[in-house]
Amino acid sequence: xxxxxxxxxxNVVTTAGVLGVGPADSPERVTEVLGPDFAENIxxxxxxxxxxGLAEFFWGRASSALPWSGSHFSLQVHRLAYRDPxxxxxxxxxxxxxxxxxxxxxxxxxLLERRGVPLLEVxxxxxxxxxxxxxxxxxxxxAVSVIGTCGEYSTPRNLRxxxxxxxxxxxxxDEVDWRRARVGADWRWPG
Numbered sequence: 319x320x321x322x323x324x325x326x327x328x329n330v331v332t333t334a335g336v337l338g339v340g341p342a343d344s345p346e347r348v349t350e351v352l353g354p355d356f357a358e359n360i361x362x363x364x365x366x367x368x369x370x371g372l373a374e375f376f377w378g379r380a381s382s383a384l385p386w387s388g389s390h391f392s393l394q395v396h397r398l399a400y401r402d403p404x405x406x407x408x409x410x411x412x413x414x415x416x417x418x419x420x421x422x423x424x425x426x427x428x429l430l431e432r433r434g435v436p437l438l439e440v441x442x443x444x445x446x447x448x449x450x451x452x453x454x455x456x457x458x459x460x461a462v463s464v465i466g467t468c469g470e471y472s473t474p475r476n477l478r479x480x481x482x483x484x485x486x487x488x489x490x491x492d493e494v495d496w497r498r499a500r501v502g503a504d505w506r507w508p509g
Contacts, residue, residue, distance in 0.1 A: 323417040334458040334487040342388040348375050371405045393485040399476040421482040423464045440494050441501040449473050461489040
């Protein structure tokens with residue numbers, strides 16, 4: 319049995335969803351599952367995101383006459399280091415219990431590998447390197463951002479090397495290839 323929040327993270331990486339809602343779900347569907355306790359941010363009338371504490375969901379649309387279309391979600395794991403017990407959404411906490419203030423990447427990676435779910439390192443953009451490292455799950459198209467090295471003004475001071483910073487979905491094969499081309503890395507997407 320995987321304890322507490324580790325089971326939650328494993329589920330997110332393998333399914334590309336948070337309690338069954340994914341990046342393409344509507345704002346109404348996400349709120350139906352995660353509840354009405356969120357902060358809503360709207361930029362113009364074409365982009366919106368809802369902050370549920372740990373989880374954030376994002377939508378866009380071409381005009382205000384059209385419905386919102388989901389683009390991605392992220393888990394802002396680094397926020398847990400502030401030790402605010404209200405950060406984890408009540409619905410998530412009810413299902414998974416308490417969350418530790420840090421998620422160690424190697425622990426998550428080992429649990430995923432035992433389940434046959436590999437995480438592949440992808441090139442980091444020069445602006446984020448060497449402070450962050452990104453790992454990608456090709457089947458679910460989920461990316462895990464990890465502290466690579468600590469730097470004043472570059473990484474949160476309450477995180478250590480090897481702590482997960484955030485988890486995001488989707489990250490497409492095209493984006494992975496773009497990163498590879500952008501940094502000139504000799505890395506090939508498997509597939």
